[in-house]
Amino acid sequence: MALLEAQDITKRFPGVVALGGASLRVEPGEVHALLGENGAGKSTLLKILSGAQGSDGGHLTFDAKPLRPDDTPSQRQKAGIVTIYQEFNLQPFLSVAENLYLGREPLRFGLIDHRQMRADARRILDDLGLSLDPDLEVSRLNVADQQMVEIARAMTLQAKLIIMDEPTAALSPREVDILHRIVGTLKARGIAVIYVTHRLKEVKAICDAYTVLRDGRFVASGQVSDVSIDDMVRLMIGRDVAFLKRPPRQVAPTPVLRIDGVSRRRGAHEARGTSLDNISFEVHAGEIVGLAGLVGAGRTDLARVLYGADRKDSGRIHLCGRALDIQSPAQALSAGIALVPEDRKQQGCFLDHSIRHNLSLSGLKSLSRPGGFVDEGAERRLVETFRQKLRIRMSSSEAAIGTLSGGNQQKVLLARCMALSPKVLIVDEPTRGIDVGAKADVHQVLFDMASEGMAVIVISSELPEVMAVSDRIIVFREGRITGTLEAADADEETLMALMATGSAPQAPNP
């Protein structure tokens, strides 16, 4: 009798089918890997299981009882399903013990019994083999220990199934070992775990069973012991969306951008970010270099260092042969390096402001008359030029950018950078969350810019995209470069292996 049975789960968002029939079967006390590429529907399925989102169709059974599709997260927790997201759900200024029993504090005469709570917390932590002090404030813990608190909290909730979403994305190798030991402890207590990860070595190391999703649908499941890492990779890839492939062309011999031994250490209390270790490569005029890697591999961190948004600890950056010392995005832009950031809504757009204001913001200097007055005529012509060039679909340039679709927002942000005619353009996840047609438009824009002689760096977690747009692909893993391939020689299996394990598959090339 399965502990969790999800059958043919469907979920639609306006314009997108996120899940078109996802199924998952988890046995009691089993560590179950949920696999799939970015956009395969893993996150949506997790949200449906945890109660954060309702499903449109399908059946959910847990512990021999059907689950209602409109359960709230707290109802699911009561049923025994506890989810640990990448963004932790802890109160930073409360102690470990207070977090463990938040909302369910042991009472004595109607008041919180702190002694009892501390003792209970101690017992749970000991049970997991953790030496954390229950009185410590959570904000003082590092990321790994905060995750342990989340797991301990799941124990206090009497969880029968714990869902972990990319639990090792932010952990050091030693911390990963500790987490794996604890997953073993959970399993020994009869608690099932759904383990979402891109790191297939971990799947081999700690998971019993696996399920693969692709394009929102169930593809395969089975016992991990029956398959190799290469088999899992093969199951995850293979799709029907073909991208426009960039025709091969001549690349200028001298590099525009030369990165030489760039390193950066992540601060002890930064929840996000990856340390960079001795990154070196060159980008030539007219070339598109793709940076491949898993989430948290250090690609975005490198982009932010190049753009002056984060400091580097060591290394040199040369632009057109001149050494640069960039301290801020403003300096990067005036030197000729532009970035379209990863998170369109949080880092790119001013959602309530007009399309015109969003588009022209970085280039206002060249649109200004003496005295700092903006030449609105020139500004409107600029917007109109890019509306036509990038096929931005909008009713009026005065409408708020927040009213546009994601693809059109992205085009406005691209136009903001293009208006500066930079020498180097970095685009981080340029097509995340936008529809196929707009993706092709964005790719065409990148091709055009490279053809005009710009050096382009594309960061994407979608392998088919990286392979389609790049001339050369550089693979990142845990802050290091694990391989550089000419796009013509790259295939998904080699890339996935370099991304996940750091070395190419053993199969010899003819």
Added chain:
Amino acid sequence: MTATPAPAPDLSAPPAKAPFDTVAFLRTWGTTLFLLLLIIGFAAWNPRFLSLRNALNILTEVSIYGVIAVGMTFVILTAGVDLAVGSLLAFAAIAAAWVVQHMGGDLPQWLVALGVASAIGLAAGYAHGKTITWLKVPAFIVTLGGMTIWRGATLILNDGGPISGFDAGYRWWGTGAVLGVPVPVILFALVALAGHVTLRYTRFGRQVYAVGGNAEAARLAGINVKAILISVYVIVGFLAGLSGFLLSARLGSAEAVAGINYELRVIASVVIGGASLSGGAGNIRGTLIGALLIGVLSNGLVIMHVSSYFQQVVIGLIIVAAVAFDAYAKSHRGKV
């Protein structure tokens, strides 16, 4: 096989021709309508309300704090706040008067006073801005401290007593008129116009909106966020100094208790004018209406013989109502 995508339908495009949206209309013009209704109401109650003398009186009152409200609009647009303006006004005024009294050379009194008050306002504003951006102390705390510091400094400077005895040239700035229009009103109009033009038509204005709309995105778009933040506190500080000069010229003395509670009146003007305390939304036109509304209400209630205690209750209710309506209008828009 290459993908040749058909243009995808843009689901988020607004409908071609929206019917008249009452809520959106009221959100833009509601305060103005309310102001007109108040004026009509007060005039109907007592025709003396609409007399030229009373109208100019109201405008002069409004001008003194309205000048600061223009600067406060810049600050609130960046999602900041300045609680120190009332105290800074008093300190700038009394320091200017002190210099005039003790060190006045051959220069005209008004010129010395205007120079000193402006310089103090600029310097204090710079100090506030620098503390906020460098030490990363929230604006609320820095200017709350400033509010106490400048008031204390005012009391220290002349042992809590007023300084008076200005010449006619000085008094003209508060009591004089050009073609029948009081000088403070003319200055207020000029300051408001300059503020409007700066926000609406300059690169700096765009950057102020951007910093308040999304500070991280502004930084990544190449804006020097710290410089913008410091600038807006310098602007409001300068205008607080100017306002202190005008008030002392109007009263004929610089008082240690001048400008008490002005920060609240000024912030209320901006907020009633539709600016969002979370930054990025608001304009000078709104602030102007907000400042006038408070001035008309105070004056009108006096004419109706409503006690000044009750006035405070009414103004408070209007602030809350204005912001509540704005929040309602926003969520209403989200539902369309």
